[in-house]
Amino acid sequence: MNISDVRSYFPILNQEVNGNPLVYLDSAATSQKPIQVIEAVDKYYREYNSNVHRGVHTLGTKATDGYEGARDKVRKFINAKSTQEIIFTRGTTTALNTVAASYGRANLQEGDEIVITYMEHHSNIIPWQQLAKATGATLKYLPLQEDGTILLEDVRKTVNANTKLVSVTMVSNVLGVMNPIKEITQIAHSNGAVMVVDGAQAAPHMKIDVQDLDIDFLGFSGHKMCGPTGIGVLYGKKQLLENMEPIEFGGEMIDFVDLYDSTWKELPWKFEGGTPIIAGAIGLGAAIDFLTEVGLDNIQAHEHRLAVYALEKMSTVEGMTIYGPKDAAKRAGLVTFNLADVHPHDVATVLDAEGIAVRAGHHCAQPLMKWLKASATARASFYLYNTEEEIDKLVSGLLKTKEYFSDVF
Template identity: 75%
Template structure:
């Protein structure tokens, strides 16, 4: 894969920041968009823009075809059994909240268990806190190993016959840990539980087959995988979606409305009240085309190689602490530079034209487990190169010099 050639497909990367060529290393927060995605959204607004499903005129028909065609593309991307198992949402957060409110609150009872991990993004933690409070269920945590991974033995010990839901990130947005989803699904199902997977950090980087992994619900966002912001999807097995109640009511999602009673459309449309994110779905479909043309396996190989190079370069800098496992991780490196606050590190890096993320990364419980208030994070994607990593490492050395930092001997 020629990352330098790919970089030319992303207009935003062809600029200088503070007098330096931009090195964008904040891809775990949001990825940049290739020209083909930008053009697809532009073409929709210039040529097909209309509301979907309701109109019989030509523009309405074209918009509906584009929107439902995008749903079919997402279904193939995840290897879902049917496009009816794909619900368009605003992103991973909305999708996980839909499961926690529309499924969990309808099925959980007092004494039931919800199992998650301390590495979860707030979007896969707070909805389960609220579901537990609303139903009387118990929230339990699979413990983390010192390197930020979990063991199947601990999964077996935590998941019991009372467990009804196991919800876990495929990959951690802080530690980079890739969790053994297929094995965890086996354990959950053996105990009569379902498995919900936060795919925000997996779908951009690796091929995910929801049927092969036997995942019950899977959520992801388009903006982290070269698509537009404001669009994502929830995959759910048909039998589970049929049991779920919608949490938004109004136009589009209804079948029959009377003065005192209403009925809903079939899945997936009963969960898509109001005018949907049509242009976003068109852009997501274009992003999937772009990624599949390159190949998810090729992207995965490139990022793993780049991450190992970054681990080597940053580990050689005195005072840099790196978090998470050293192998089998997605394309990000989370670190701290001595006692220099991560926000200060990120600010100095920005003066060198390097964009990284700094803060708690929506993982405050994990920060407390790491015994830090915040970290800096460099996250990679298909257009990043070893030269980008070299720029980061050189700028971190400059950051040390700027703050006069000397490691404790």
Template identity: 80%
Template sequence: MNIQDIRKQFPILDQEVNGHPLVYLDSAATSQKPLPVIEAITKYYREYNSNVHRGVHTLGTRATDGYENAREKVRQFIQAKSIEEIIFTRGTTTALNMVASSYGLSHLQKGDEIVISYMEHHANIIPWQQVAKETGAKLKYIPLQEDGTIALKDVEETVTNQTKIVSLALVSNVLGTINPIKEIAEIAHKNGAVMVVDAAQGAPHMKIDVQNLDCDFLAFSGHKMCGPTGIGVLYGKKELLENMEPVETGGEMIDFVGLYESTWKELPWKFEAGTPIIAGAIGLAAAIDFLEDIGLDNIANHEHKLAQYALQRLSEIEGLTIYGPQERAGLVTFNIEDVHPHDVATVLDAEGIAVRAGHHCAQPLMKWLNVSATARASFYLYNTEDEIDKLALAIQKTKEYFGNVI
């Protein structure tokens, strides 16, 4: 499928914004949805909307099959051993909070260490801050190299035999840094710690094999990978999940409820209380089919070319600072000298170009970069070099406009 055929699958891209053809460069915040995903969700609501697991009628059976088939599709997508290791959540944030609340609170005590990095999204910082406060554990940060990468020697110096949890992003949502998770997991395990991976920015863009990475937990969201909002995945090794208590309780996740005691269902359902995210799971399954039809390797190669082209084009603009390493995922974060990122995003929007501006839920990283905010252009399978040319031209216009104002 060539790029124009891919773009035809995304009806939202065929519109004008402020009199210009839409250039959507904000996929790191949320991706657009292709027709097969929209149609799969619509079909569920139009033809077999029903609750799952409880009913024996035809619609209930079809809905249950669609929901559980989605779980199997996710299992294959990340190469987990069994569906027992795949838990549907509301998103990456919920999944990471589940690990922190269920595993972290029960396995940490005063003097233990939790290791993260300065590049983490708030969703992979705040839950660990809370766990550290409640347990007396110590939160430690792996230092970053000057280009925003992590050196394994720094991991080895930071992770000790007191470390019980290492939790890192596979890909930074600001710098585009791709972290060596497999090697970091080896260091964590050598010291007796578990490895938690925030794959929100990784799963949409590259093949993931949790067994090869040997991570203990991994979380990602559907809405960043052509799926609907409100659905995410927590992967956990079966032996760890079996010994964890559910974070939410109520219907669906129980085996037996008595007046004073209750027992839980087996994995994975003991972690999915209440009516689950049925349409979301079905939409996520359709998104996985769509991405795999194109090929995750093809997507990764396309984005790599876009990122390198963007680095080249934007580096030509005087007074523009780009953050992050040369080798990166498909995004470029930047600032224009003496122009606030929100002003940059506003002017770009007037040109029909959608970018993100702010701290990107990564305030500790902003402090490390010595800035309050940045602008970010992020790319996906439907973006083109022509759109990057439009971005570069619009940035140059922005720079000249504010230069004249000043």
């Protein structure tokens, strides 16, 4: 599939917003869905809607095949060893909370240390805050360089024999920084710590090989990678998951129930309580098929070209502050910025009047906003369906924003 033909598969892009063609630059928040995913979910509900694992009738068997088939697609997508290592969750947030509540509470105690960074999404901060409070462990933060990047020397200084868990985002949802996960994992393991990775902003845009990275846990969300909302993945090494207790009880995760005790199913089902997210998993499987056909290498190269172009064009706007690395080779396909003295919400409002959708606010990263000395920022994030022409429209909209507020004040 040619990257230039990709837009034709996204029906939502063929519309006007406020009298202008839609320019959707908010894929870091959620991506749009190709027709292949929409049709896969629609087909499930129209043709074989049924619960999984329970019935022996035709619809139940077909639904189970679709659900478990999606699990194997995820396994191949991230190169996990076994489908037993693939847990379906509601999203990245649930995946990270599961690690904290199950693995963390059973293995950490007072005097232990948890290491994260200032650039983390709230979903990769609060679970560790709560774990530290519950166990008496200490939460530590890796320092950042001026451009928001991490030095491996600082990782070596921060991670030590007391460190039991390191959790780092693979790609920052604000700075666009791509972190050296493989090297950080090696440092964590050399000190006896497990490595947790927030892959929400990485999985849609680049290849992830969990065996090559040697990470212990990975969480990511379907809705940021052309899949439905409400579905995500927790990957964990089998030996770790086998020794972890489930945190939700009932339904699909049960093996046998007695009056005063119960037993759980084997992996991966012991972590999937209740009726599973069947349609979501089938939709995620279709999204993986789509992304695989386009090619993750092609997607990453396309987004890199857009990032280079955006940094060049946006830097020409007077009063523009761009956060994160100035070198596009060090960042993913998003640009977070502030425009002169105009509040980011006002920037987003004026751009919306031009049909341009960007994000404004703290991006669920308030500690990073404090580190940046900014109460809020605006963010334009790119995906496989965006074009250089859309970035030109963004820059034109930013110039109109400046002109509008210069007239107001």
